[in-house]
Amino acid sequence: MKIRVAKSAGFCWGVKRAVNIAVEAAKKGKGKAYCLGELIHNKREIERLKALGMDFVEDMEALETGNTVIIRSHGVAPQVFNYLKEKGLEIVDATCPFVKEIHDKVTKLEKEGYPVLILGNPKHPEVRGIAGHIKDPIIVNSLEELEELPQFSKLGVVCQTTLNMDFFRKAVSLLALKAKELKVYNTICKATTVRQKETRELASQVDVMLIVGGKNSSNTTKLYQISKSVNERSYHIESKEEIDPSWFEGAEVVGVTAGASTPQWVIDEVVDYLRLLGEGGNWSGRGVCQAAGR
Ligand code: SF4
Known part of the structure; x- marks a missing residue:
């Protein structure tokens, strides 16, 4: 049993940049650092960022003067920017260029x-x-x-x-x-084009395809739709816990890709779990489980 991971799986350049900017702001920003909306669509990464001292708010009116607000990679309308400025918040702009x-x-x-x-x-x-x-x-x-x-x-x-x-x-x-x-x-974005192209290619070459990323992530959902259109045995999962071993019945090659907001450690957990499943003989092609393609 082989596992093939798409080369482009996981964080794109813009999301990586936004996470780094946000982590810096949490350490050095004025007051407490708040991100306006979820920085990325991944619950566990959000928990990790919260542990670093960052918080997330949906309602900008809830933000209090004297703190730092991070604009995520999606960007905001000028009206939002001006409102935050007038409110006396320190703005850290992580909008993707x-x-x-x-x-x-x-x-x-x-x-x-x-x-x-x-x-x-x-x-x-x-x-x-x-x-x-x-x-x-x-x-x-x-x-x-x-x-x-x-x-x-x-x-x-x-x-x-x-x-x-x-x-x-x-x-x-x-x-x-x-x-x-x-x-x-x-x-x-080129990151999107590359991910979509690779997903289509990989999905057409494997028996089962896993697409890892938040269910509320637009780009991950699109990868899933593309994969499903060429491979009926495509599954959108947020984490390894959602994997059902019966999906791999008779499968020899499993493909894995992930949305631009999926952290590498979540992808690694999925791949490690697939390896374990293979070693445990849960697949019909038991035993040989190797990562390839990255
Ligand atoms: S535009 Fe979006 S997908 Fe492209 S690099 Fe920026 S954050 Fe990533």
């Missing part, structure tokens, strides 16, 4: 007179942050919603950094028929 580039792009499109359409989930914090940079954003998350849009004389388009590439392709083809002048920025 790639997300900041989208803020600049939508601002520029608006200045150039383009109505701006954002492809992505309107409830996702990254999309809300991007939308907050312009006056009348149009946010669309499905081809059905796109079909219903009116015709535009000109239209500017950006997308959530974790958008599914297939959806992006189809959406842009459709929009080309909706607008006389279309200006599209493909703002899907």
Whole structure:
């Protein structure tokens, strides 16, 4: 039995950077360090960060003057930033530079007179942050919603950094028929593209595929959907505790990948547990359980 782990599995550059910035802020920031929203979508990593002295709040009004507030990699709308500043909080901005580039792009499109359409989930914090940079954003998350849009004389388009590439392709083809002048920025992050491509490839080569990461993590969920579309035996798990040994019945190769917000130690726990299962003879191909592909 072999275990193949995707090379790109786990933290992307932007999340790694945000965690490092937040840990530094917890040590050296003014007062107590609060992160606005979960820094990453992983309960156990959140517990680890809490043990380092950081806390997490959803409601910015609950923050008190004299403390530090960390803006996570998703970024925020300028209104949020200004509110925190006016409240006298020390702001530590861990917004991913790639997300900041989208803020600049939508601002520029608006200045150039383009109505701006954002492809992505309107409830996702990254999309809300991007939308907050312009006056009348149009946010669309499905081809059905796109079909219903009116015709535009000109239209500017950006997308959530974790958008599914297939959806992006189809959406842009459709929009080309909706607008006389279309200006599209493909703002899907390279980290996302690489993870999605590797997941598709790996899922098509293995018997069973595990996708590790928070159930509320947008990018992990997309990896799961991609994997499931090519391999019926795909499972989205947050930790090794959710693994059911019966999933591996008759399997010879198991693939593992993980979302951009999944810490390495969570992936290692899953891989170690799979090794143990193999050694314990819980798989039909018992015994030989080796990590490969990373
Ligand atoms: S997925 Fe890309 S945009 Fe998002 S935090 Fe990671 S590096 Fe930044």
